Amino acid sequence: VGGKIVATSPYPLGLRLADRRVLVVGGGVVAQRRLPALLESGALVTLVAPAVTAGIESLVGSGAVSYQARRYQSSDVDGAWFVLAATDDPMVNAAVASDAERQRIFCVRADEAIEASAWTPAVGRHEHVTVAVHAGRDPIRAAAIRSSIVERLADGSLDAPHVRPTGGGLPGVALVGAGPGDPELITVRGRRLLARAEVVVVDRLAPHLLLDELRGDVEVIDAAKIPYGRYVAQEAINEALVSRALAGKFVVRLKGGDPFVFGRGGEEIEACVAAGVPVQIVPGVTSPIAAPGAAGIPITHRGVAHEFTVVSGHVAPDNPKSLVDWDALGRLRGTLVLMMAIERLPAIAAALIAAGRPGSTAAAAVQEGTMGSQKVVMATLATIADEVVAAGVKPPAVVVIGDVVSVAERLLPALR
Numbered sequence: 001v002g003g004k005i006v007a008t009s010p011y012p013l014g015l016r017l018a019d020r021r022v023l024v025v026g027g028g029v030v031a032q033r034r035l036p037a038l039l040e041s042g043a044l045v046t047l048v049a050p051a052v053t054a055g056i057e058s059l060v061g062s063g064a065v066s067y068q069a070r071r072y073q074s075s076d077v078d079g080a081w082f083v084l085a086a087t088d089d090p091m092v093n094a095a096v097a098s099d100a101e102r103q104r105i106f107c108v109r110a111d112e113a114i115e116a117s118a119w120t121p122a123v124g125r126h127e128h129v130t131v132a133v134h135a136g137r138d139p140i141r142a143a144a145i146r147s148s149i150v151e152r153l154a155d156g157s158l159d160a161p162h163v164r165p166t167g168g169g170l171p172g173v174a175l176v177g178a179g180p181g182d183p184e185l186i187t188v189r190g191r192r193l194l195a196r197a198e199v200v201v202v203d204r205l206a207p208h209l210l211l212d213e214l215r216g217d218v219e220v221i222d223a224a225k226i227p228y229g230r231y232v233a234q235e236a237i238n239e240a241l242v243s244r245a246l247a248g249k250f251v252v253r254l255k256g257g258d259p260f261v262f263g264r265g266g267e268e269i270e271a272c273v274a275a276g277v278p279v280q281i282v283p284g285v286t287s288p289i290a291a292p293g294a295a296g297i298p299i300t301h302r303g304v305a306h307e308f309t310v311v312s313g314h315v316a317p318d319n320p321k322s323l324v325d326w327d328a329l330g331r332l333r334g335t336l337v338l339m340m341a342i343e344r345l346p347a348i349a350a351a352l353i354a355a356g357r358p359g360s361t362a363a364a365a366v367q368e369g370t371m372g373s374q375k376v377v378m379a380t381l382a383t384i385a386d387e388v389v390a391a392g393v394k395p396p397a398v399v400v401i402g403d404v405v406s407v408a409e410r411l412l413p414a415l416r
């Protein structure tokens with residue numbers, strides 16, 4: 001067609017660009033958006049542009065992209081396997097496309113796609129699956145179809161046969177942090193593994209709404225109800241994980257928040273490792289950060305708190321078994337987050353004040369943070385224990401002590 005491209009159906013193809021030179025012309029946001037996938041494919045990217053965005057600058061600084069800080073010249077396309085014309089000047093893009101055409105190098109144009117020899121599909125990824133959609137000349141429709149397919153692959157509603165998640169051998173155990181309570185706060189990976197589980201061992205604090213989405217044949221074991229018999233509770237949970245995994249099942253251990261924040265995740269891993277069961281860990285959104293955050297309390301704030309400390313209050317300060325240095329905590333100026341501390345709050349607050357933290361320090365309790373039932377009580381260190389009782393605050397709750405609680409009052413009007 002004499003150098004002029006006509007708009008017929010594209011021929012879909014997966015370019016294997018590893019160690020092949022790719023030329024990107026332009027240093028703006030379009031180039032920045034395209035670079036990660038090019039780099040992921042292993043392409044040797046040369047970028048030509050008089051100036052680049054800060055994002056591209058950091059890729060150049062890391063050595064991932066070879067950068068020529070100047071205007072485009074025709075010889076730039078020499079030796080490239082693929083060219084991306086992504087400047088904001090249609091004349092330059094047209095020149096790049098026609099130079100590439102002359103050398104029979106496929107070229108994508110960020111502006112006049114229809115004029116280009118290659119079109120970029122709407123792309124999504126799920127594990128090793130790449131979803132690439134062309135929808136005629138309607139990129140918005142293509143993106144919507146792409147998103148819908150990827151979402152359905154991720155939540156398991158689009159059932160695609162797949163290899164076992166831990167690869168060959170035993171399917172194993174995935175220790176998944178389910179987040180602080182709102183079912184939407186599990187990670188994408190956590191949700192994907194949950195959709196594949198054959199057995200789910202679930203904690204009391206993990207969002208139980210997530211279990212509604214499981215297939216009917218999935219065995220759901222409530223960790224709190226596993227009979228101990230000859231074991232203590234944690235050993236009985238470990239045993240349930242290991243025995244199911246050794247029986248060839250893929251087990252998801254669904255835990256509230258993050259598996260390693262007062263979650264005994266380490267003990268469960270040790271048990272799996274000792275039994276030769278493969279384990280993978282999926283971190284979770286953790287309540288000492290998420291619950292205050294959901295209540296509008298930032299646990300750090302510029303000029304207010306340069307540190308935050310998360311402490312378990314499940315052992316009273318005067319208990320010889322306590323591993324916490326309450327005197328040291330009382331001398332800190334930053335944010336202190338107490339977990340499992342509602343029962344012992346009077347003794348803890350008194351210990352902190354005795355160690356030097358002013359009783360006037362702002363304090364808040366957040367019960368069931370991130371959930372519809374979230375309840376927040378604002379007070380001071382001197383009054384928080386009484387206010388918590390008066391408001392009937394019950395576990396699960398975190399208590400936040402520090403000037404960031406006062407910041408919340410400024411931020412709250414902006415939150416919905």
Ligand SMILES: C[S@@+](CC[C@H](N)C(=O)[O-])C[C@H]1O[C@@H](n2cnc3c(N)ncnc32)[C@H](O)[C@@H]1O
Pocket residue numbers: 180181205255256257258259260261262263285286287288291338339340341366367368369370371395396397398
């Ligand atoms: C055994 S710890 C488990 C923490 C969990 N692994 C995490 O990362 O959030 C349980 C404590 O976490 C806190 N907690 C968990 N979920 C919470 C929520 N939604 N709101 C407030 N506190 C929460 C409470 O202090 C509760 O007593």
